Amino acid sequence: MRRTAIVDISNLERQRLVAVTTALFTHGSDDPELQHVWLHLEAVTILIRVAGDWTLRITPDEPRKSYTMPELGSRVDIVPAPAEVPFVRHVGERLVRVRERFDAEDPAQCVGAEFVFDTASVVARSFGGDLHLTGR
Template identity: 85%
Template sequence: MRELGSRVDIVPAPVEVPFVRHVGERLLRVAERFDVEDSAQCVEAEFVFDTGSVLAHSFGGDLHLAGR
């Protein structure tokens, strides 16, 4: 996701949103995973922080977030 730059803005969100527990932490890396049939199509991204990570993936056109 280089085209988006290196800035991440965090805005108020309900506590059940996985990113909430990482507010104020340093983002260590983002690992992208691509569709096996269309290598230009990113289907998953893992945002890795000091104390854990958040997995974002697309399924059926919907965005799903999960803490890890």
């Protein structure tokens, strides 16, 4: 199977999720939009994001600091994930497996991944260039 992730997905399995961090993009007075998610597992922290080519990327990475873009009237806040981020309800659980989903027309492009935990799963997907998360 071809992988677009830089991390070996199988190395994530059976690790406990200890925390979740997010990057929230805010423009002016608009509501914040989820941009990135970091899963802090026992042995590694991974970043889940949508790349410029609209593929879903899962890479080892650590959260950076919040920053502003005053010329655009925008900011990115790096914060502990709010309760509505579906990964949060799985903190303390083990990640059973990760199943990547690939584009039917271009099987080399990862467009989604299902993160299966002890009690349920979370699907991360790229849609229209944005990161979407759904709890199951």
